[in-house]
Amino acid sequence: MQHFEMDTIRYEGPSTKNPFAFRYYDADRVILGKKMSEHLPFAMAWWHNLCATGTDMFGVGTADKSFGAVPGTMEHAFAKVDAGFEFMQKLGIRYFCFHDVDLVPAAEDINETNRRLDEITDYILEKMNQTGIKCLWGTANLFGDPRFCNGAGSSNSAEVYCFAAAQIKKAIELTVKLGGRGYVFWGGREGYETLLNTDMKLEQENIANLMHKAVDYARSIGFTGDFYIEPKPKEPMKHQYDFDAATAIGFLRQYGLDKDFKMNIEANHATLAGHTFRHELRVSAINGMLGSIDANQGDLFLGWDTDEFPYDIYETTMCMLEILKYGGLTNGGFNFDAKNRRPSYTKEDMFHAFILGMDAYALGLIKAAKLIEDGRLDDFIAQRYASYNEGIGARIRSGEADLTELADYALNLKKPAAPGSGRQEYLESVVNSVLFGE
Ligand code: XLS
Ligand code: CA
Ligand code: CA
Numbered sequence: 001m002q003h004f005e006m007d008t009i010r011y012e013g014p015s016t017k018n019p020f021a022f023r024y025y026d027a028d029r030v031i032l033g034k035k036m037s038e039h040l041p042f043a044m045a046w047w048h049n050l051c052a053t054g055t056d057m058f059g060v061g062t063a064d065k066s067f068g069a070v071p072g073t074m075e076h077a078f079a080k081v082d083a084g085f086e087f088m089q090k091l092g093i094r095y096f097c098f099h100d101v102d103l104v105p106a107a108e109d110i111n112e113t114n115r116r117l118d119e120i121t122d123y124i125l126e127k128m129n130q131t132g133i134k135c136l137w138g139t140a141n142l143f144g145d146p147r148f149c150n151g152a153g154s155s156n157s158a159e160v161y162c163f164a165a166a167q168i169k170k171a172i173e174l175t176v177k178l179g180g181r182g183y184v185f186w187g188g189r190e191g192y193e194t195l196l197n198t199d200m201k202l203e204q205e206n207i208a209n210l211m212h213k214a215v216d217y218a219r220s221i222g223f224t225g226d227f228y229i230e231p232k233p234k235e236p237m238k239h240q241y242d243f244d245a246a247t248a249i250g251f252l253r254q255y256g257l258d259k260d261f262k263m264n265i266e267a268n269h270a271t272l273a274g275h276t277f278r279h280e281l282r283v284s285a286i287n288g289m290l291g292s293i294d295a296n297q298g299d300l301f302l303g304w305d306t307d308e309f310p311y312d313i314y315e316t317t318m319c320m321l322e323i324l325k326y327g328g329l330t331n332g333g334f335n336f337d338a339k340n341r342r343p344s345y346t347k348e349d350m351f352h353a354f355i356l357g358m359d360a361y362a363l364g365l366i367k368a369a370k371l372i373e374d375g376r377l378d379d380f381i382a383q384r385y386a387s388y389n390e391g392i393g394a395r396i397r398s399g400e401a402d403l404t405e406l407a408d409y410a411l412n413l414k415k416p417a418a419p420g421s422g423r424q425e426y427l428e429s430v431v432n433s434v435l436f437g438e
Contacts, residue, residue, distance in 0.1 A: 003083040003347075009351065051080070074104065121177055138172070141167075150189070154189075154192075176222060183218065183226075183227050184229075184230055187231075211227070212255070212257065226330070227260050227261045249263070252289075266337060295336050297311065320361070321371055324372060336354065
């Protein structure tokens with residue numbers, strides 16, 4: 001049974017008026033020596049695309065995601081697999097990401113949920129073998145069930161902590177079964193509402209302990225991929241422990257987890273933390289922890305996580321610039337953790353959203369490569385720090401000069417030369433000319 005009427009979406013070039021065609025995403029086009037499809041391993045998020053109907057605090061869903069079955073049944077779970085694979089094939093999406101409970105309806109008894117998960121992943125595996133579509137990463141939903149109202153690894157209840165462990169264990173097994181290249185820990189409700197009732201130290205130690213046990217178990221059953229922390233500062237909790245990349249990296253180092261973990265950076269979470277997306281990517285990259293990307297965008301006028309499909313070409317260009325300059329993603333990809341706006345509720349809209357997102361990243365890649373080839377930004381930065389290439393600057397970089405030598409250097413000079421203009425406006429005009437010059 002076909003779930004979507006559209007044909008396969010093809011590249012037709014920037015001038016096409018066909019709403020069901022790519023304008024920029026041309027899978028086989030080579031950019032800086034690599035195919036676009038290799039630069040951009042796109043993934044579909046099971047939860048937004050196949051599960052979410054547009055429910056919000058003020059109203060029920062607007063989109064029909066029943067796919068011909070009764071929601072809440074295993075028949076529906078199977079229909080979602082069929083629809084999901086058809087959708088990915090039609091768009092040329094080669095990866096998917098999932099939470100355990102995206103795949104099947106959770107049962108009262110966790111043993112029954114696990115049995116359902118075994119059944120559905122057998123079927124998913126068949127579909128993967130037929131289509132060549134792969135799993136980018138898996139994760140466990142440790143925030144939806146009321147038992148996790150005080151967190152999972154950070155729960156005050158040891159029993160709830162064990163249930164979190166059981167879900168993580170199963171989700172890791174499923175990720176390994178599906179050949180997933182990563183396993184994500186998004187903090188969910190790992191944080192607090194008020195310090196009046198919170199033992200922060202105990203909670204953080206417990207989370208770290210759970211992560212260590214997860215790594216040990218995963219490695220023992222053959223998982224060779226990356227673990228990711230996905231930072232987010234707030235929502236649903238007032239304060240979440242994995243506030244941003246710098247905080248999460250500090251936590252990983254504090255508890256000896258930095259060899260197994262990298263960052264999964266979500267664009268919308270970066271802006272919620274008061275950073276640019278690019279900032280979070282740079283912090284991760286310079287710490288050797290640029291892992292994977294949740295490709296979406298937020299709304300700067302709103303204080304919450306809107307998970308919109310990316311359309312801002314400045315943002316996608318700067319993201320791709322970071323990724324190209326820091327050597328690409330290893331096991332990671334570009335997961336569209338994004339949802340249609342509630343009034344865009346048709347099946348066509350699901351396609352429009354992915355075409356928008358894939359084209360926005362493809363155009364960002366094209367423009368980022370142009371910025372690199374143009375060279376003016378790199379040249380400017382190299383020249384800006386040139387004082388560290390020789391003389392006292394080189395001795396600072398090598399660590400040879402002690403504080404007295406540095407101070408004596410200054411005393412001899414009496415007054416430093418001006419540091420040189422930052423030329424921000426000039427550089428911004430260079431960016432515009434590369435983006436829009438032709
Ligand atoms: C929520 C997160 C979540 C993670 C996976 O804000 O983005 O969807 O990506 O648990
Ligand atoms: Ca996410
Ligand atoms: Ca989000």
